[in-house]
Amino acid sequence: MLAASITSPDRMPGQFINRLPTSAGGMVDVRVREADYRHAAAWDRDIQPLIRRMDRIDAPWKWSTLYLRSLFLELSAGRRLGFLQLVTPGTAGAPFPLGQILLADGFPYPPDDTLACAFLWYLAGAPEAAVVAAGATPGKAILAALVDAAIQFSYVAGYDGRICLHASPAGTEAQRAQLLERYTRLGLKRSSERRIGRLRRNDGRYFYADEQAAKLLSSNLQGYR
Amino acid sequence: MTRVSSPTMVPPELASQVLSPDARVRAIERAFVARLVSRLSTGARSSTRRVEAIVQSLDAGELDDAIGRLAPAADELAAERFEDVREFNHDSWKSRHG
Numbered sequence: 001m002l003a004a005s006i007t008s009p010d011r012m013p014g015q016f017i018n019r020l021p022t023s024a025g026g027m028v029d030v031r032v033r034e035a036d037y038r039h040a041a042a043w044d045r046d047i048q049p050l051i052r053r054m055d056r057i058d059a060p061w062k063w064s065t066l067y068l069r070s071l072f073l074e075l076s077a078g079r080r081l082g083f084l085q086l087v088t089p090g091t092a093g094a095p096f097p098l099g100q101i102l103l104a105d106g107f108p109y110p111p112d113d114t115l116a117c118a119f120l121w122y123l124a125g126a127p128e129a130a131v132v133a134a135g136a137t138p139g140k141a142i143l144a145a146l147v148d149a150a151i152q153f154s155y156v157a158g159y160d161g162r163i164c165l166h167a168s169p170a171g172t173e174a175q176r177a178q179l180l181e182r183y184t185r186l187g188l189k190r191s192s193e194r195r196i197g198r199l200r201r202n203d204g205r206y207f208y209a210d211e212q213a214a215k216l217l218s219s220n221l222q223g224y225r
Numbered sequence: 226m227t228r229v230s231s232p233t234m235v236p237p238e239l240a241s242q243v244l245s246p247d248a249r250v251r252a253i254e255r256a257f258v259a260r261l262v263s264r265l266s267t268g269a270r271s272s273t274r275r276v277e278a279i280v281q282s283l284d285a286g287e288l289d290d291a292i293g294r295l296a297p298a299a300d301e302l303a304a305e306r307f308e309d310v311r312e313f314n315h316d317s318w319k320s321r322h323g
Contacts, residue, residue: 016312034313042302080322089307149313156315 014155017148017224020088020098020139028088028137032149035085035100040067043097047130057171057179058124063100070102070121080105082118084149086142091135098139099125099146103153109162110191110208117162117208118154119197120147141221144186148221151214161214164191167205176205183207187217 016032040063074081082103090096107119125142167179188207
């Protein structure tokens with residue numbers, strides 16, 4: 001059993017964002033919600049076809065399969081799988097997902113595997129064309145907002161904001177390098193441990209946020225809570 | 226992990242994990258898992274083997290048809306309203322997922 005309940009005295013309570021800035025200088029309402037199989041299937045039907053036509057690493061992804069596969073994988077490891085969506089009002093007020101994440105609840109924290117963290121397995125933002133076609137307003141800083149959702153999840157789960165993720169090794173060399181750059185620029189730290197989660201070999205593409213980094217990343221979006 | 230006594234029985238650990246907040250979808254999910262387990266005839270295997278078989282099956286796209294049968298449930302989402310969307314609540318999520 002991981003020492004998941006070890007928390008710092010000034011533990012953050014965890015608070016999800018409820019708005020995001022737009023490129024036009026305004027604000028758009030957002031909410032972080034629990035998603036399920038229906039939402040994965042809807043993403044596959046309505047959004048993934050647009051991504052498939054783009055030069056994105058996640059072009060071949062099928063979220064309904066990723067969701068089920070991750071669910072069973074986490075289950076086999078005795079962990080829960082979280083599926084969260086960042087939604088905003090679309091046509092006729094229907095919620096439209098600006099992005100979504102799959103994350104493991106209680107993954108061994110790479111720098112100290114006696115502690116637990118939230119492991120961000122998959123993350124994707126909806127293309128702007130899909131957002132506009134749905135009658136929704138594209139928000140800015142979607143990557144930061146999705147990573148923040150993982151951090152807030154970590155807080156409410158009792159992991160003090162600790163998260164870990166693996167930058168996809170798929171795509172071209174330029175795409176892979178760009179992804180590393182994006183996570184670094186966001187403020188995540190590169191893991192130097194030889195093993196991740198006790199069994200996985202570190203290919204140099206694992207990132208994490210420790211308690212301090214999580215606090216800093218949270219404060220960057222504090223005005224949107 | 227709990228062993229499965231019958232190939233058609235939904236393993237409790239799967240049933241407790243595949244649980245949507247929506248009661249009707251929960252029923253669909255349970256049925257889906259039951260079909261999965263039944264189809265793979267994994268009742269006699271260990272939990273690890275069972276999960277491996279399911280993962281392999283998903284990776285191979287073998288279950289796309291079964292997944293497709295769940296897709297109509299996505300149509301219900303059209304009736305959702307943003308103002309009715311509840312923020313993620315870890316406590317209620319955890320209580321459903323065991």
